Amino acid sequence: MADPKPRNLGGSLPVPNVQDLAGRPDELTLTPNPSTFKNCLENYSAEVQRVAGELLGAMAENLGVRDHSDMTRLAASQSVRMNYYPPCPEAHVDSVLGLSPHSDAVGLTLLLQVSKVPGLQIRRKGGWVPVTPLPGALVVNVGDVIEVFTNGKYRSVEHRAVVNARHERMSIATFHSGKFGTMYGPLEEAVGDKEPRYRSISVEEYVKLVVSSKLDGKNIMDAMKID
Numbered sequence: 001m002a003d004p005k006p007r008n009l010g011g012s013l014p015v016p017n018v019q020d021l022a023g024r025p026d027e028l029t030l031t032p033n034p035s036t037f038k039n040c041l042e043n044y045s046a047e048v049q050r051v052a053g054e055l056l057g058a059m060a061e062n063l064g065v066r067d068h069s070d071m072t073r074l075a076a077s078q079s080v081r082m083n084y085y086p087p088c089p090e091a092h093v094d095s096v097l098g099l100s101p102h103s104d105a106v107g108l109t110l111l112l113q114v115s116k117v118p119g120l121q122i123r124r125k126g127g128w129v130p131v132t133p134l135p136g137a138l139v140v141n142v143g144d145v146i147e148v149f150t151n152g153k154y155r156s157v158e159h160r161a162v163v164n165a166r167h168e169r170m171s172i173a174t175f176h177s178g179k180f181g182t183m184y185g186p187l188e189e190a191v192g193d194k195e196p197r198y199r200s201i202s203v204e205e206y207v208k209l210v211v212s213s214k215l216d217g218k219n220i221m222d223a224m225k226i227d
């Protein structure tokens with residue numbers, strides 16, 4: 001299958017490169033807190049959060065959600081994870097992975113594949129499809145909370161990361177979710193005249209469920225489904 005096509009959302013994203021994030025090697029030894037790191041990460045996260053809000057607004061429009069903030073509130077809180085996968089001589093072994101199959105237990109993930117080395121794969125029709133890294137492109141992953149909000153109209157994507165025998169790889173995943181003190185559950189407009197297929201729970205209860213579960217396929221969705 002062909003790779004999903006990239007789309008340009010306009011605007012320019014201050015895409016971090018590894019040098020900016022880590023500081024130059026000589027700076028690293030001289031300066032334990034490279035001055036470029038904080039600003040670079042702050043600019044990047046703010047811009048990515050803006051893009052997440054726009055994407056969620058477009059989804060709200062597409063789904064006929066009257067109050068777009070019902071959907072854009074999934075960009076209210078943000079966390080960033082930087083993944084580093086060292087070269088692995090056992091990369092050819094099927095069971096050796098960088099990150100096990102999972103769907104992101106958040107609203108929306110915007111992922112930057114920093115290295116040219118491929119590693120991200122998405123589950124499709126029982127197989128694994130590689131997502132070729134494109135310089136400066138963000139991969140948009142629908143997370144579990146969007147599956148809940150849309151009552152299953154948008155399904156969260158199961159994915160994994162494989163390792164490479166000779167090359168290291170880096171990716172930056174930026175996760176967007178709702179705030180504590182709010183609820184997660186299917187939106188009225190998404191349910192329509194059907195039955196809700198997922199439970200409604202507080203963000204706090206949901207986070208408890210996530211942190212007490214293994215990283216294992218779409219297990220969070222199984223726990224959220226109404227039988």
Ligand SMILES: O=C(O)CCC(=O)C(=O)O
Binds near residue numbers: 083099104159171
């Ligand atoms: O490294 C990747 O491409 C995937 C990272 C990922 O799925 C995650 O951090 O949740």
Ligand SMILES: [Fe+2]
Binds near residue numbers: 102103104159173
């Ligand atoms: Fe992920």
